Amino acid sequence: MFGIMRADQKMGSTDSVVDRKPNPSNLDRVTQTQNLISGQVEALYESVQLQNELVKSLAGEKDMLLYQLAEARSQHLKSRVEQGEDPVRTRSASVCFSQACTHQPEIEKLKSKISELQAHSKRLENIHDRQKKRLEMENAKCSNEVKKMKEDKKAFIHEIRRLGEVNEKLLKEKNEIEEKCRSLEGNMHDLSSGRVLLFTGNQQTYVDDVSSEIGNMLSFKMESRGVKIRVERCTDPQTHHNNTPLLVLCIHASRLGTDVHHALQSVKCDRSVALVVLHHKEYHALPSQPSEKLLVGGHYRQLGVIVDIAFLKSKGVYTCDMNDRSLDKLCSFIFNIARQI
Known part of the structure; x- marks a missing residue:
């Protein structure tokens, strides 16, 4: 049950992370969000794996107990048959039967627990599938935004280069005009003096x-x-x-x-x-x-x-x-x- 509670907590943490919308204007934050979502998905998947292993372990214990009970009953009856006694009417058979009856509630309890764990595991798998689909959609959306940002960045770089060339050309023209002005001023000065x-x-x-x-x-x-x-x-x-x-x-x-x-x-x-x-x-x-x-x-x-x-x-x-x-x-x-x- 502690494993179930931790899985629920991680699932809640995943929901809170997924609900956050990536900032389309910030490429770094989008990348960090994608990495965090991937980590939460992996944690959820590990939780489901742990629950499955627990179910398998309990099922193994159940099978072992049933096997031990059947072996004990078979050995007891076999010994009584060899002695020529009717195992059903003997006191030992009665004790063995009572022991079997005593273990039956525990077996039923284990069956119920196994059924509960299987149902919970199924719910976790459904939640995992839904989260996975939603995360895939978010990831696709983030990928499109990243692609658009890269295209915008490329366009901005091209525009900056174009403006740089225009600015360089204007500076060159400005320097030429200033040089001509200085030359004309010098000529006028030479002429006047x-x-x-x-x-x-x-x-x-x-x-x-x-x-x-x-x-x-x-x-x-x-x-x-x-x-x-x-x-x-x-x-x-x-x-x-x-x-x-x-x-x-x-x-x-x-x-x-x-x-x-x-x-x-x-x-x-x-x-x-x-x-x-x-x-x-x-x-x-x-x-x-x-x-x-x-x-x-x-x-x-x-x-x-x-x-x-x-x-x-x-x-x-x-x-x-x-x-x-x-x-x-x-x-x-x-x-x-x-x-x-």
Whole structure:
């Protein structure tokens, strides 16, 4: 009976465990619940096995007692028969019969106990079958949840990788934009703190006044665009670096090609050099074609820009369409040099 009580207790413990629902959001708890359920099923199965063994043991004891009773009765009757006595009427036979009657209640009690244990064992087997089916259903449900969790985990990992790639791409673009911003800020800083050089060479004295006026006009125009520059005179163009704009002034006095050739003799022509052709003429006498179309030599194409500016000794650089276009071109030329730094 103690074995029966322990089986009932374990069965109750199993019911309480099985009634708990696994947490579908936690894979570890689902696995622990499955392991606990398996342990309870094994304990219940062992309890049923113990009950079956107890039933078998009691049945064996019953058979042994019946066998011993039958042997005793047979031996007694055999001895009496050999002595020529009627075993039924003898006192010994009466005693043996009374002993058999005395053991009969115990035998019936054992039979009743065996029947009770068999019925209980049957109930335990039924309970075991029901629990097993329910546990199999729970296990199948947990397996499906685990499978779904694994699929969700795989999807999450794929999404995390995709977001990581997107984030890496965005960081790369951000770094490139920041680098461009720093480069532009550096160029603007170099331009605002840099110099613009003016080279006049060995030309007439009044060219100095014109060059100063052109420098002031460029400074004013650049400042109106938010950039301050320092226009300085250049005495030796050989020391000029290609990261500094150099304006070479040339007076158109005789033939254009000859005048430009003399002005550029000591200058290394590259994209940082601008040629400014000065025309000492009234507006109506200005050339119809710009100098950049007349200067077709290969070394002229290496220059950054070629412009024409008109002036009069009495008026200086006067206002006209050609001068306005030329000053705008020179400002753009200075900006382009700054972007290349």
